Amino acid sequence: MSAPVISVRNLWMTFPGKRSGEQIHVLENVNADITPGEFVCIVGPSGCGKSTLLNIIGGFLTQTRGEVLVENAPVDGPDRRRIFVFQENGVFPWLSVEDNIGFGLRDLPPDERTATVAHYTEMVGLSGFEKSYPRELSGGMRQRVEIARALAADPDIIYMDEPFGALDFITRLKMRADLVRIWQAEKKPFFLSHMTSKRLFSSPTGSSL
């Protein structure tokens, strides 16, 4: 087994409660190792700390105690090599589909950028919608735009925070299958949180999706 790409060590996250002196431990001593190319899901009911954990690993929150190492370095804020797909959909509504997908490619020469955008537009099944704006798309399509935007930036890891939370049942099934297909094609670590009522915490691989 190769060295872990993400290491979570004795992680605690504590928020102040409503009454003074009260403390809410959202994360209590979480430990995990994730190896390259793994497809990891955090599952658990609403409010159990999945998003909190993912946001700490992604650099958007700072933990109370403990350590998170990504590629052997402590996490210090968000990083463009590790792209986050947000629960509330972070697609920019003022940019067209192609400009959204190309957002992380500012430094590429124009023709290379166009080719990359076209490649990932096709991968997520949005060919023909390049000039559309997010408000003209369905929720599932907007989620695909955000996933394509993340993939196009060629990150080392993709974090997804309940990427299908807002979608209807049928769309969710299709997106799951698509995501597994994309993961197999891209060979990148996917790390996502997903809501279910069955288990509180489950770390390893693709089958738990």
Next chain:
Amino acid sequence: MNRATRILLPLGVALLGLVAWHCGVRLVGSDLFPTPLEVAQGIIELAQAGLLLKYIVASLFRVTWGFGLAVLIGVPLGLVLGWYSYFYTALNPILQILRPISPIAWIPLAILWFGVTDAAPIFLIFLASVFPITVASCAAVHNMQPVYVRAARNFGLGTLALFRQVIFRACLPQILTGLRIALGIAWLVVVAAEMIAVNSGLGYLIIDARNAGKRYDLVVAGMVLIGLIGLGLDYLVRQLETFDEVRWGYASNAR
């Protein structure tokens, strides 16, 4: 609603209003208050004297400068105030003290500083519109969805790029609404400013027509022109709201 209704309905109501106005004046038998026809003749008279276009251009010129400067300063200032809480805490009280002071109250100081030049009304228009623009831009940042900024940070945007490519763009729909309100106020104030400080423009027309021989047909003509141009300006700003870059920010049932 189809296009014909959207045009004919308000036009018909306006026409009814004109008829009521005409009949009202005839019924009362006033010699001073003009009928719509006399007002129209007054406008034609102004046009023939070459004053109509001159006065409209003079007023629009002042609004363009005053409002333009207010946009150039108010939008960046509002965005910075909205984004940096220290700026906001430091400057917001001063802003809220200056904001309720009517531009009319600044007229003596404007004349003292700028004399009877175009700069005086431009300064007043600037004052009138810079506060609503700043407040709207600042509120837009406060109401912005934080996910856009997080996504932008994730893609490694620096502060300047963040402001230009994300914060400004995310706030643009609300900023435009603020501009629309501010332009209405600017147009309101140009007329008041011209009544005192200068010798051209639609505000000057109203005061001049009254002082020089009680020409109430020209007084009302000035009022009608101000209203019509105000309608045109509002229409122009509303056209900006239909662009794809901002349309997402407005509820679809409003249009």
